[in-house]
Amino acid sequence: MKISRTLSFANKLRGEITVPGDKSLSHRALMFNSLAKGKAHIKGLLHSDDTNSTIDCLKKFGVDIQNDSDGSILIFGKGMHSLNEPNDVLDCGNSGTTMRLLSGICAGINGISILTGDDSLRSRPMDRIVDPLTFLGAQIFARNNNSLPPVMIKGGKIIGGQRITPSAASAQVKSAILLAGLYADEEITVVESKTTRDHTEKLLGAMGAKFSIHGNEITLSPPQNELSAIDVTVPGDISTAAVWIVAASIHPDAELTLRNVGINQTRSGLIDILRLMGGDIKLENNRYIGGEPVADLIVRSASLTGVNVSGELIPRAIDELPLVALAGAVAEGETVIQDAQELRVKESDRISTTFKILSDFGVKIEELDDGLHVYGGNPINGAIMNSSGDHRLAMLGAAAGLIADGETTVEDADSVTVSYPTFWEDMEKICQL
Ligand code: S3P
Numbered sequence: 001m002k003i004s005r006t007l008s009f010a011n012k013l014r015g016e017i018t019v020p021g022d023k024s025l026s027h028r029a030l031m032f033n034s035l036a037k038g039k040a041h042i043k044g045l046l047h048s049d050d051t052n053s054t055i056d057c058l059k060k061f062g063v064d065i066q067n068d069s070d071g072s073i074l075i076f077g078k079g080m081h082s083l084n085e086p087n088d089v090l091d092c093g094n095s096g097t098t099m100r101l102l103s104g105i106c107a108g109i110n111g112i113s114i115l116t117g118d119d120s121l122r123s124r125p126m127d128r129i130v131d132p133l134t135f136l137g138a139q140i141f142a143r144n145n146n147s148l149p150p151v152m153i154k155g156g157k158i159i160g161g162q163r164i165t166p167s168a169a170s171a172q173v174k175s176a177i178l179l180a181g182l183y184a185d186e187e188i189t190v191v192e193s194k195t196t197r198d199h200t201e202k203l204l205g206a207m208g209a210k211f212s213i214h215g216n217e218i219t220l221s222p223p224q225n226e227l228s229a230i231d232v233t234v235p236g237d238i239s240t241a242a243v244w245i246v247a248a249s250i251h252p253d254a255e256l257t258l259r260n261v262g263i264n265q266t267r268s269g270l271i272d273i274l275r276l277m278g279g280d281i282k283l284e285n286n287r288y289i290g291g292e293p294v295a296d297l298i299v300r301s302a303s304l305t306g307v308n309v310s311g312e313l314i315p316r317a318i319d320e321l322p323l324v325a326l327a328g329a330v331a332e333g334e335t336v337i338q339d340a341q342e343l344r345v346k347e348s349d350r351i352s353t354t355f356k357i358l359s360d361f362g363v364k365i366e367e368l369d370d371g372l373h374v375y376g377g378n379p380i381n382g383a384i385m386n387s388s389g390d391h392r393l394a395m396l397g398a399a400a401g402l403i404a405d406g407e408t409t410v411e412d413a414d415s416v417t418v419s420y421p422t423f424w425e426d427m428e429k430i431c432q433l
Helices: 023-035 049-060 096-108 127-135 171-181 199-206 238-250 269-277 318-330 341-345 350-360 391-403 413-418 423-430
Strands: 005-008 012-018 037-043 064-067 073-078 111-116 139-142 148-155 162-164 188-191 210-214 217-221 254-262 280-289 292-300 334-337 364-368 371-375 384-386 407-411
Touching: 005 391, 012 238, 012 423, 023 037, 023 049, 023 073, 023 096, 023 171, 023 199, 049 064, 049 096, 049 413, 096 111, 096 127, 096 148, 096 171, 127 139, 127 148, 127 162, 127 171, 171 188, 171 199, 171 217, 199 210, 238 254, 238 269, 238 280, 238 292, 238 318, 238 391, 238 423, 269 280, 269 318, 318 334, 318 341, 318 350, 318 371, 318 391, 341 350, 350 364, 350 371, 350 384, 350 391, 384 391, 391 407, 391 413, 391 423, 413 423
Parallel strands: 012 254, 162 188, 384 407
Antiparallel strands: 005 407, 037 073, 064 073, 111 148, 139 148, 188 217, 210 217, 254 292, 280 292, 334 371, 364 371
C-alpha cells in the first residue's frame, strides 16, 4: 500500500544526522567481495531496498552473505571463477546499479543469467550495457530490440585488447565494462566523455586489480590471481545528505550537522554548486574511511543567488540536480541546468518529474531537453505532490514542504526506502515547530 505524508513549514531546522551508508559503495562492497576470495566484513552498509536487491541477487550465484552480531555484514567470497550460474532470475528491483554492474559479472561467468526489475527499471535503457558487453564477446538478448529489461546474458568468453567509449558518461556502464574486463584475456580500456564516480576503480584496485588511469582513460589488466576480499567501512552517502544540505541552505533558520559524509571529488558537485550560489557549508573533521574522503558538514541558512550548472559538474552532482532546481527556486535570479539529459533515464524522467513537482509548488520553471530553467525568488506554496515512486523526488517534495507556505502532502512517500529508509524519522528529528 502506498502511503502519503503531510508536513508544513518548519520554524527551525536544527540538529545532527549521521547519514546512512553510501548506496554506490554498498553495492560495490557487496558485489566485489562476492567476486573476491575470502571473508569480508562490511560495516556501515546501507540497508535499503536497493542494496537488499543486490544481496538477494548475489545469493543466487551461490555466495554466502550473513548478518553478523555487531550489525555488520559478512561475505564469504567464492572467487571470480567459482561463482555459480545464477539458480533463478535476478530480480534487481528498482536498482539500475544492481542490474548494470551485475550484467558485467554475468558476461564474465560461464552460464546463463536473466536480469529483471520493477516497472521503473524495466523502462530504463540497457542498450548502453548490452552493446559494449556484446562487443566484448557476451551473447545478450533484451526486450525492445536489445534495449530494455529483462536482459538475458550468456557469458563466459570476454575478448580483451579493446578500447570502449560508452554511449553515456555513466559510472554504471564504466563499471559493467570493467567487471567484464576482469574476465578478459587482455587489457581493456574505457574512455569516458566526462569523469564519473570512481568507486569501482578504487575498490577493485584495493582488492588487487591493476588499473592504469590517464585522465578519462581507464585501463584494466586482467588479474593473474583471484581478487582478495577486503573489509570495508562504508561512509555516509552524499546523495542522501543532499536533501539536508539543500533544506538547510534554503530554510530561513537552519543549522544542521551532517556526520560522516563521503566527499569523493567525483561525487561532491552539490557542495561546489551551492557554494557558487552563496551557500554556507563548512567541512570539519576531514578523514578517510574505507579509502574514501569523508567529513562532517555544517550547513547553515544562506541567501542564495542563481547559477548555471553544466559540463563536468553534471556527473559530479547527477542525483542531486532536482534539489539544485529547488535551491534555484529559492535563490535570487535564474538557475539553469544543462547537459543533464541523463536525468531523463533515472528512476523516473527527472527532468519532467522535477518540472511537474516544482510547478505544483508554484515555482516558475521551464523544462529544457537537457535540463531545467528555474526563475528564483518567488513564493513557494504548499502542494500535493506525487513522488512517481522515485525516492529522490519524495525527498525533494519533503524539502520543499519544509519551506513552503501551507501544507504539503507527499504521495507515495515510502519510496524513500529505496535509499533512505529512516528519512521520515530523521526529518521529524530536525524539525522544530
Ligand atoms: C551510480 C551511478 C549513477 C547514479 C546512480 C548510481 C553508480 O548512474 O545516478 O544513482 O552507483 O554507479 P549512471 O551511471 O547511470 O550515471
